[in-house]
Amino acid sequence: MPDATHAFPHLPNLPGVGYKPQHFSDILTDPSPVGWLEIHAENYMGDGGRPIAQLRVLAERFPISVHGVGLSIGGEGRLDPDHLLRLKHLCDWLNPASFSEHLAWSTHDSHFLNDLLPLPYTDVTLTRVADHIDEVQTVLGRRMLLENPSSYLAFAESTWSETDFLAEIVRRTGCGLLLDVNNVFVSATNLDYSPQGYIDAYPLEAVGEVHLGGHDEDEDDHGAPLLIDSHGREVVDPVWALLDYTLAKSGPKPLLVEWDTDVPDWPVLADEARRAASALTRVLA
Amino acid sequence: MTDQTAFHSGLLNPAAPVPDGLTDAQARPAGRRYGVYRNNVTVSLREALAEGFPSLVGLIGRENFDHVARAYLRQSPPTSPLMMHYGAGLPEFVASLDQLKHLPYLADVARIDVAMRQSYHAADSTGIDATALQTLDEEALLSTRFDFAPSMILIRSSYPIGSIWHYTLRGGDKPAGQAEDVLILRAEYDPEPFVLGPGAGNVVQALQNGASFGAAIDQGGDAFDLAALLNLLLSQQAITYLKN
Ligand SMILES: [Fe+2]
Numbered sequence: 354m355p356d357a358t359h360a361f362p363h364l365p366n367l368p369g370v371g372y373k374p375q376h377f378s379d380i381l382t383d384p385s386p387v388g389w390l391e392i393h394a395e396n397y398m399g400d401g402g403r404p405i406a407q408l409r410v411l412a413e414r415f416p417i418s419v420h421g422v423g424l425s426i427g428g429e430g431r432l433d434p435d436h437l438l439r440l441k442h443l444c445d446w447l448n449p450a451s452f453s454e455h456l457a458w459s460t461h462d463s464h465f466l467n468d469l470l471p472l473p474y475t476d477v478t479l480t481r482v483a484d485h486i487d488e489v490q491t492v493l494g495r496r497m498l499l500e501n502p503s504s505y506l507a508f509a510e511s512t513w514s515e516t517d518f519l520a521e522i523v524r525r526t527g528c529g530l531l532l533d534v535n536n537v538f539v540s541a542t543n544l545d546y547s548p549q550g551y552i553d554a555y556p557l558e559a560v561g562e563v564h565l566g567g568h569d570e571d572e573d574d575h576g577a578p579l580l581i582d583s584h585g586r587e588v589v590d591p592v593w594a595l596l597d598y599t600l601a602k603s604g605p606k607p608l609l610v611e612w613d614t615d616v617p618d619w620p621v622l623a624d625e626a627r628r629a630a631s632a633l634t635r636v637l638a
Numbered sequence: 639m640t641d642q643t644a645f646h647s648g649l650l651n652p653a654a655p656v657p658d659g660l661t662d663a664q665a666r667p668a669g670r671r672y673g674v675y676r677n678n679v680t681v682s683l684r685e686a687l688a689e690g691f692p693s694l695v696g697l698i699g700r701e702n703f704d705h706v707a708r709a710y711l712r713q714s715p716p717t718s719p720l721m722m723h724y725g726a727g728l729p730e731f732v733a734s735l736d737q738l739k740h741l742p743y744l745a746d747v748a749r750i751d752v753a754m755r756q757s758y759h760a761a762d763s764t765g766i767d768a769t770a771l772q773t774l775d776e777e778a779l780l781s782t783r784f785d786f787a788p789s790m791i792l793i794r795s796s797y798p799i800g801s802i803w804h805y806t807l808r809g810g811d812k813p814a815g816q817a818e819d820v821l822i823l824r825a826e827y828d829p830e831p832f833v834l835g836p837g838a839g840n841v842v843q844a845l846q847n848g849a850s851f852g853a854a855i856d857q858g859g860d861a862f863d864l865a866a867l868l869n870l871l872l873s874q875q876a877i878t879y880l881k882n
Contacts (some may be wrong), residue, residue: 395719399759400788403827406762423719429642436719461646465716467686468678470645506671508640509659543671545663573662574669581674 361416361450363390364607368629369418370622371584371611377407379479379520379619384414386623386630389450391418393610397447398439408447416450418562418609419443423465426485426499427472428458431491437492444493451562451607453498453531454489456482456519456616473508474518479525486526498561500531503568503582504540515540516554523559530556533564535588535611539580559605565596565629566611585614588625593632600636608633648672649679650712683711683724690725691751694732696806697744699745706732721757726752726840743797750803753791757822757844759788765825765875771868778882783838784845789824792842793831800833825876832870837862864865 367388372380380387390411397404411417424436443484444452457469472478489497499522501515513521519530532555536549541548571579588610600606608629612622640659648654660668685708688695710731716724729752732738733745765787773863774782793799800820801813819839820831834842837858844854855864871877 395721398720399722400761402759402762402789402824404759406827425719439720458642459719461642463717464646464650465719466646466649466679467682467716467719467721467728468675470642470649470675472642473640505674506660506668507663507665509665510640510660543663571670571674573671575662575666577662579671579674 354499363503364416364418364450366605366607366633368626368633369415369607369609370626371420371609371613373612373616374404374407375616376619376622377411379623380411381414386626387415389416389418389607391420391611394419394421394440394443395423397443408470412447412449413549417447418451418453418607419447419449421452421454422469423459424454424489425458425460426454426479426489427456427470427482428460428485429481432485432488433460437489440489444495445635451498452493452495453500453562455500455502456522457502462579465551469502471502471504471506471508474511474513474515476512479521481520483522483525486522487527490526490528496527496529498529498531500533500564501536502540503533503536503543503580505543505579505581507544514554516551516556516575520556520559522618524557528559529561530559531562531564532557532560532599532606533566534599535564535566535568535592536582538589538592538595539568539582542578542580545577548591549598552595552599552602557599560603560606561600563596563606563608564611565592565608565625583614584611586612587621588628593628594630597631597635600632605633605636645675649676650715652676680708680711682750683715684708686721687711687725687728690755691728691748693751693803693806694728694744695777697741697747697802698738706735708739709735721765722755728752742803743795743799746793746795746797746799747802747806747870749793750822751794753793753822754829754831757789757824758827760787760824763787763789764879765872766880770880771821771872771877774880777808781850782880782882783848783850783881784877785881786823786846787876787878790876791820791822792839792846793820793822794839794843795819803831821870821876822868823876824876830874832874835861835863835866838867841867872873 365388369389372390372392455469537551538548565588566584569581569583574578610625644657656672684707729745729748796812796817798818800818819834822829822831840857841854844857
């Protein structure tokens with residue numbers, strides 16, 4: 354069904370939320386808290402049924418961001434050609450305002466591990482990731498955004514900082530970036546660096562979207578704080594502050610609130626979206 | 639160097655050592671930090687299975703289910719990023735477990751869970767109108783063959799699996815002892831498992847295999863209620879095309 358519209362060519366500089374089916378009627382009843390929605394691509398790769406029917410309805414009302422969680426762009430092997438074609442099919446009929454994926458891997462030896470796994474930052478991995486992004490952008494016929502991960506550990510072999518690595522990928526591939534400020538806060542805490550310093554070094558001009566989400570707190574073997582990117586609660590104050598710090602430098606951006614586990618009732622998520630709206634208002638003031 | 643083979647090796651094997659080359663910010667071994675990934679992988683796959691198998695969770699309890707799921711996901715991690723299909727092999731795995739041999743119906747009930755999810759994501763289709771059948775003369779009716787909705791799935795069992803499924807998830811009467819065939823149908827977006835009357839499983843299976851209507855109803859036997867089956871198929875939009 355070639356019903357792709359061109360009504361929403363870009364994500365607006367407004368709050369959006371990660372779409373959950375249980376919020377469908379709430380969102381349609383009062384769409385005012387959100388200006389756009391993000392979906393996980395893989396949940397809309399069935400042949401039909403309610404998920405796709407709902408997505409068709411939502412796509413008429415909202416700009417949609419397609420966020421892939423299974424392409425394994427950081428994987429050592431080649432990209433799964435079947436999966437790439439499934440993404441192409443989805444992007445072709447939906448014509449989303451944005452497509453994004455992760456600087457991570459999730460598939461190895463035909464096993465899909467359903468988690469975003471880390472990679473070292475070296476010349477070798479940089480070339481591989483850049484090649485994979487070239488392939489994605491060629492097959493999809495659109496520019497993609499690449500998201501920074503939450504890190505729990507470091508690789509002894511890494512020779513690039515994450516910010517330089519991302520900047521070089523942007524330079525080589527022309528892709529854009531999805532800046533997850535919660536991931537920055539989590540990684541900075543876990544690996545003992547300044548989150549503001551990360552933002553200072555990050556190529557903000559390439560940012561097409563910003564993520565916000567909640568994390569859990571744990572400890573490592575030495576009693577040091579170990580934050581876990583869980584997307585299961587409210588965004589914490591230091592992450593809102595980091596968002597303000599970022600927006601002051603970057604200007605307004607499309608802001609997404611992610612809440613994927615223990616998903617709350619709509620009013621709670623809508624409040625988080627309103628808080629993101631006020632952050633945008635502050636930067637325009 | 640920590641390649642992905644090394645990183646992957648310990649994710650599904652809690653006894654494996656933490657791979658070399660992974661550290662904290664002070665270059666000390668990663669330890670628990672690697673455990674975060676190990677835990678994320680296990681928990682996310684386990685939760686996906688629990689969500690996909692509500693009746694199995696209901697029948698054996700969440701704690702037992704988690705044990706089964708952990709063993710299954712270590713042996714059979716997903717082979718595709720489409721998590722909606724993950725767990726199709728779990729019923730067979732359940733059937734192979736000695737600890738669950740005393741519940742011989744479990745695997746077949748779990749097949750309903752798999753089929754409900756398959757049906758939910760199956761392609762949309764439109765059922766034919768009852769008049770399309772009524773206007774056929776007897777000869778044409780007997781020789782016609784049916785196309786069925788992609789969301790229709792037949793599950794045959796020697797156990798009362800439909801009643802067990804209903805009792806587990808929705809309460810009601812305790813299941814009786816006889817074998818049941820279950821037909822999953824999706825009139826719009828919500829699949830529903832219907833327990834078929836006597837002989838109807840044979841008839842539906844024959845029709846699915848391409849038998850003519852006449853040949854299929856011959857498989858129904860004495861207690862088969864043709865009107866009830868046709869009524870169910872038509873009301874649930876299950877017949878999508880008639881061909882001769
Ligand atoms: Fe994110």
